[in-house]
Amino acid sequence: MATTALGEYLSARRAQVTPELIGLPTHGVRRVPGLRREEVAMAAGVSVDYYIRLEQGRERNPSAQVLDALSQVLRLDDDAHLHLFRLAGLLPVPVRPAAPEQVDPQLLRLLEMWPDNPAIVLGRAFDILAGNAPAYALFDGFQQGPNLMAKIFLDPDARSFYPDWDEVARYTVAGFRLQQGRSPDDPRIRQVIEELSQASPDFVALWDKHEARGTRMTSKRFHHPEVGELTLQINAFDVRSAPGQELVVYHAEPDTPSATALARLRATATVESPQADQDPGQPASSRSSWSGSPR
CATH class of the missing domain: 1.10.260.40 (lambda repressor-like DNA-binding domains)
Known part of the structure; x- marks a missing residue:
């Protein structure tokens, strides 16, 4: 039927x-x-x-x-x-352009003003559009390209990197479902759904539950190959200048083992991030790549 x-x-x-x-x-x-x-x-x-x-x-x-x-x-x-x-069509659905997303240059500069905190910009299809040096250090070795959903469901190291993988996957899919409801005709969102539906039974099982949730996890555990386990608090902010984009900033509670691990991780961060060679007047595109995309 x-x-x-x-x-x-x-x-x-x-x-x-x-x-x-x-x-x-x-x-x-x-x-x-x-x-x-x-x-x-x-x-x-x-x-x-x-x-x-x-x-x-x-x-x-x-x-x-x-x-x-x-x-x-x-x-x-x-x-x-x-x-x-x-x-049901009782709320307006934003019309999204088909062109690749871009990050405002002012937002790129803001990322670099947090030298102690990993920070990334997510696109409406959970593409990783930009990040600062601590973020690259935290998420080094991202094997599935600049998309958070692909990292969680296609990267063979995801379950070790995320000790609470089941919870992380459930929250991420529920957030993605909400994005899909806001922009049902967005070609990039459709592409991500199609690719994961073909490659990941775990994604299909969660997607079929139709959970829709905008609330993010307030903290997340990571197991980094160089500094071990750390728990980071999460703050997420909608980007007013680009509806659908989200700024995500991580931090560790002071005087904790996680703060010590994050400090060690920052010491390994490269001085220049992938945005350093870009013209500050030119926004970053979601189709650009970085050498150490985040998980």
Whole structure:
């Protein structure tokens, strides 16, 4: 049965909500994971036929009231709630240019003003658009090119580099799903999804869950081949001048083993980063590469 992105999302989220979560009694053997369609419809106050048409793509214009009710039944958080509204066409979807992304020269200069903190700029498809010297030192040896998703799912060293790989992968895919909902026609996002769908069963399993979350992990553990394990705090900021881009800055808590390890790592950082040879007046492109792309 043909369906829509909205129908796929409803079906995937329904499969992850148990009857107990919404106070429904269960009897006997259940043949479907999560809720049945009729259970969702009853809890949301809509007819079973209407809800089936939503999942099958035969109903494409649900009201905001219906979506609010479904969000409550499916236990969607704020990010997932907004994602649902975007899929239903009730929120504006930004139009993105097909040209490669570029980083504002002022932002490149800002990266170099953090000599003690690894900092990177992520594009809307999680391409690594730029970074400073500490970032290159932290993420040295990135084997899958300048894309965070490719690093996590295609680099054979990813699971050792990220001791909490399962959590990192889940959060990253949920954030990418939110980006895809904001820009469903973006060719670069589509390219990343297609490539990972063909090459990584782990990605497919997480992508099929349809989790959408903008909240990042607040800290992340790394196991660096030269300085060992370190835990870094994460601060992420939207780039106002380039919607969809994100500035991510890492730091270690003072007077901790991680701070000592980060200091040792900074000592190995090259004085000149890959942006050093660029004309300051020319923004960096997502199609450019660096010798030590971040993980």
